[in-house]
Amino acid sequence: MRTELIEAAIRLLEQDGPEALQTRRVAAAAGASTMTVYTHFGGMTGLLDAVAAEAFSRFGAALGAAAFTDDPVADFFVMGRAYREYALANPQRYRLMFGLTAPGAGKPGYVMDLTTETPDDAVGADTFGHAITAAERMIAGGHIRSDPPRQVAARLWALLHGAILLEMAGHFGAEGQSAATVLGPATYDLLVGMGASRERLEQSALEANRRTGKGAG
Structure with missing residues (x-):
């Protein structure tokens, strides 16, 4: 039940x-x-916490579905696409997960702090762990500078989250346009600012395109 x-x-x-x-x-x-x-x-508060936990679990499964390769940047791009696809396919669930439309007043109890260590059983901790792992692998491979992986993951997550919320609200025009004109270029800019080679990023993006069967962006 x-x-x-x-x-x-x-x-x-x-x-x-x-x-x-x-x-x-x-x-x-x-x-x-x-x-x-x-x-x-x-009561409903406990049920909402359980719904958020289940939604984060499914979100995490989507982010972790792709196998690791010897190109951690391409792996990150594949994960980023899975992030965007999950959010756009489940907009109400996505907003609830991040406390944006939780019924009732006040911040829901399941909102986690991305900038500090959180308990392993915190709602969303496993899901955010995929972003941390992606950051660790890009750092270990020498693709970006060696900032603390959790901080890098939070920056990347913030970029994805903000762009996708704007896309959900219709601020980026035609469907799918943001990936090529906003989110993709912004991700490049962030990674280049952290020391990545734009040429290598483009190669990794092409590999991610091949693996996902998607166009550019």
């Missing part, structure tokens, strides 16, 4: 937005009583 309640909440969230995440509606969608929500989660 716990799993069914989480799945029902995710379905309602994607179909009708965060306003649909009400105890009675979620319970009804799962074929349960409202008391079941309190029994398993202590």
Whole structure:
């Protein structure tokens, strides 16, 4: 029943937005009583935490799906595309994960601090770990300067997150345009600023294109 309640909440969230995440509606969608929500989660706050945890778990699985190669920059580009695709395919879920549309007042309890070490069981910690690993591998390969990997990962995450939220809101024009005209070039600029060779970045991007079957950007 716990799993069914989480799945029902995710379905309602994607179909009708965060306003649909009400105890009675979620319970009804799962074929349960409202008391079941309190029994398993202590109320809607606990259920929202569980929904965010499940969403982050699926997000992390998407980011970690590609195998590592001997080109960590291409691997990062592949992961970045998986990030963007997940967010655009699940916009309501993505916003909830980052506390942007959580029902109720105040910041949700599952928002983690990307700049400091977080407990392994913190919601989203495993998912952000994929970004840290990508940063570590690019640093170890000599592609970018050796800043603290967590800080590098936070910078890259912030770039992806900000650009994708603007794309979701329609500020970058035609669908898919931002990858080629904003997000891609901005990622190049950030990595070049950290010591990467633009020529090598372009080679890695071509490899990422080949692996994902995508066009440039």
